[in-house]
Amino acid sequence: MDLESIPGVGAKTARALDELDDPEQALENGDVAALARAPGVTVGRAARIARGAIRREHDDPGGFLATDRAREIYRQVLSLCQDRTVTDYAAHRLETLYPSPRRSRIEEVQDFSRRAIERDPHPDVLEAFEGVEPLERPGDVRVRDRCLATTDAERYAEAREAIPEISVEIVEDAQGLAELARGYSTVVAIDESFAGVEVEGDVQVRPDALADPADVVPERPLAFFARNRERLRAAVAVHRAVGRGGDTDSQLNATVDLDALEHGLERLDDDGTVAGDPELDRLTVAVDDLDAVAGVAESVANDRLREAIEERDVTIEGADLLSLVERGAGVDSLLSRELADEFAAAVEAARKHLIDALDLDVGEAELARHVFDDEPTFPVERDENATARLREELTVARDRRAAQLKRDLAADLAAQREGAHDLVRSALELDVELAVARFARDFECTMPEFVWDGDDGDEETGFAIEGGRSPVLEEPLEEIEPVDYAVSGTTLLSGVNSGGKTSTLDLVASVVVLAHMGLPVPAKEVRLRRFDDVHYHAKTQGTLDAGAFESTVREFADLATGGEGSLVLVDELESITEPGASAKIIAGILEALAENGATAVFVSHLAGEIREMAAIDVAVDGIEAVGLVDGELEVNRSPVKDHLARSTPELIVEKLAQEGNAAFYDRLLEKFE
Template sequence: MTLKLNPEAKAIYRSIREEIKKRLVLPGSSSFLDMFEPTSDREEILRRQDYLSRNLPKISPELREQVARVKPVKFRRDYLHDRILIVDDDEIERAGELGLCEVSTNPEDSEGYPLVLSTIGYGIDVEPVPSQVAPELYIMPLWENRETLDALARIGELTGEGSVAPEILSKLEKLGEVMERRKLLDSLEELIAERERELNEEIEEKLEKFSLTLSGKELLDFLGELKAGNYEAIFRHFGEVEGEILDLINEAENQLSESLGITVELFSREELYPVTVPPERVEMLREELERELKVELYLKSREVLERIMPLLPRLKEELGRVHELDFLLAVRNFAEGFSFPELWEGGMAFVNGRHIFIENPQPVSYVVGKRPEGFNVSGSENVQDERIVILTGANSGGKTSLLELITQIEILFHMGLPVPAERAWVEPLDELFFFRRKRSAYGAGAFETALRSFVRALKGSGRKLILIDEFEAITEPGAAVKIIGELLKIAHEKGFYVVIVSHLGEDLRKELPFARVDGIEARGLDERLNLIVDRQPVFGKLGRSTPELIVESLARKKRGKEREIFERVLRAFR
């Protein structure tokens, strides 16, 4: 049963939702907030309170840090062009429906594919299922999200619920070598160019260090060949140096072979200095390496997937749980210092409530209806079962803010969330109406619209709380007393709860003996003649109006004839 809210109350509900959503760190976590829409169901409210009271204390700052590290793990379903699946005629339709790669019944069609998979003993044997045809589509998202898995493992430790993430991470380690080689493939040109540069530097160093004794004729022949640019002359005369250079080339190729996991022969043995690698050889190496890595990655992924496939359902549950934790973290942050209200029959009351959207608000305690035990607030001793309350007092004293605070506490209670008060008692409602004063709306049209809204709120029966902010602002004071008086009599007869902000408290008190009149006191003027306002309403006492204090301030500031006039006006108040 959803709590019915009028538009102004819904606006406050949306503001509360936005405050909580701002604290969420993961996309999709707001779906948990949708499960906490305001409800009138007493048992559902208790269930939500129990759920939050059990889980919120477990939330810690480190847990928030780990939740923020979690990213979505999305298992892709791509079409892979690097493989072909060879099947018999009976399996062609089933295999084609996978939509993962090319499928054929003719082995000759496999020419040119790095990966040839088959159900008929040709190529790598597979079953026509996604986990065998394309295991990388499962494994690569896990490999790319190892930080998420690491965070899940830590979250499992912090919550005491454990996790399958450590086991998955352990199995993924088998991919480490092939993934390192894939990284080298991405920078193959740079890797070869760097090795070529280092090799030429080493050869230059060798050439600079050699020495040899020559006869006169040999020296002249050597210098002539050298002048002609025939560096091979060096190696004909210096076979020992040539052997050393060949050793350097072999060593460089062996190092590349070890790094890339494939036999490499790149450098020419015909021209030993400077050594160069033709671009076509680099491209041939790249193609060969890509083929090797595709096969190796496929085989490793298939091996790992067979071991972790049973763990994936639990992993999915853990990822869903993280969204739940994100929601709990947001609620914990939003509701810092809040308390769970007690379910109450007889209205609502709260001690030291704080307006959510006011910075450093003055705590306020209030009661509408019966005063519960434990509501030990000064001045509330004589509060009876007064369902109709008229709130009076100073302008800018916090009357409208109090109506907003009441609405916030009611909505949070019906959401099952803690409320911004040290202690609270709230009766489940069927409907909540908040009629905010619209400063720009005056005239017959505004009056008619407001009156119709109030009458709709009074229709029917059930548990209702109606909050009205200065109805008289849109009509004449004399008419307002009569209209408000009758509307409040109807509300009283039907057992509804009403709090109405009004400057007509004196007149309404005469009309409505069953109503309680509270006042937010402007206690006086400070040494600079500024208003001193106590935002805590005084129960059962008419609030002193702001105009009186403004006149008093002017009377004390002015001199001469002006002061005499202000003092005379002030005496009229008294």
């Protein structure tokens, strides 16, 4: 696949996508989460790329939303779905759903929507989504305490590509390995020729090392899981919440062992080190506390020895004192002769404190005993060489233990990496589905029925809405009166001011846009044709100047000559110029649209005049006001077919005629006939 052929994908983005394991599959599936794993590609950018790929796959020319108001309706209904997501990912993912004229795309999303509206958006599941985000790359992992060694230049290049996290060195022989071992804690020789070579230090001969990078550099998988630990825990929580809710249809991808994944994450610290191992903790504390504990042990010995000296009366014969002085002996000799037992007890107390405080095992304890020498001295001081040997032993044991734990945990988690991606992706996609399910429930939606091109009766079908409620109205759903409305061909919609004509156009636009997105629509039942595009012209504020008027007429001229398959919704076009001229222009536009087979609804207060001027029979529907109640219009919101609705002034005059001076008001009423 030529990635640069996707709309919006340039050379730089194509190179980033090429780093994915299977970019073509991700693009075919509209997998925003997978696309967002490409370097430098945000979730929002991934959604736009996926949308471009979908358009190309379905040979979608775009431009379905042909006017600003049509695009505004789309943004409003999309926003209503996005408002019902929990994760930012799902909100971006919904942007891959757009109104399309292509049957293949509509049916593809309809399959998704039918599954979605069966979901149960249980509160526990929605709460569990907090913290679920697409998995991230951990960034560059660099390990400096070990290296790979080889004698071959080609093998060197292969090693650098396979395991870039550690240094790769070229050596000539075993002596070169020995030199590396003095600078690295571990050297991994990857040539078979080094088998059987004995070199001082931690030198491992592993010709198969490049086949199992995680064993050589367990930090690689551990860094990934450490970076995404909370995201994975949140995804696991979603899965378990779904299970508790009993919605088996919503079960997430089960290619990962949840218990094993959770256990592995519990053993992992934020910095990628292994946590929760008592032996590693013991060795780490021993290395960190060795100097401090040895200092306390010195004090233990000296305090005991000082007390012993203070409590003893030591008598020295003159000859003995002379002999000690002549030999150059000092207090050490005196201690050896007079306080040998007390000194031994003091040193033993220091050793015991050192061993107990550091919780040393038998072998380590034997080394620790050499930290305090048996030779009497005061004050008692540790042997720095012996202390260094003990520290080295503990450090090696700690590092060996940590390395083994890393390898074990990395092996456990590395096997679940792909499953972890599936788990998070499934959780995120479930949020998308639940958003659609919540939208469908909140607006009492149904799946629309399309009359496809070539089906019987297609040429006579525009749209038919039963029990529709506009989702873009700000009133609560229960306060919106359901509307029934069906149109085939071109129609004028008349009605009183504030009677709901514009709301009816908004309902029609919302239903048609949602249907062509493949989503459920806010109505009891909907049947419609497949439209090529939607032209929704909102009411113009004030009369247009000559230039704007010319531009508007040109736009309708283009539509009239190529509008077959279009849905045209126009709200009070007569406001563009004088009423008399407007009626003539609208009549001409309706004639052209009717000839081209477009479906059109024109809201107008000049419906009667337009019908008289048109050279064809123009259908006129009316939103009828049934009367005035306390000064407020009482309106039947569903348009009445083939009925020119009475105006608000006519209703007011009729009301006045009933109250008095009937002769005058009856004369006025005659003018409306």
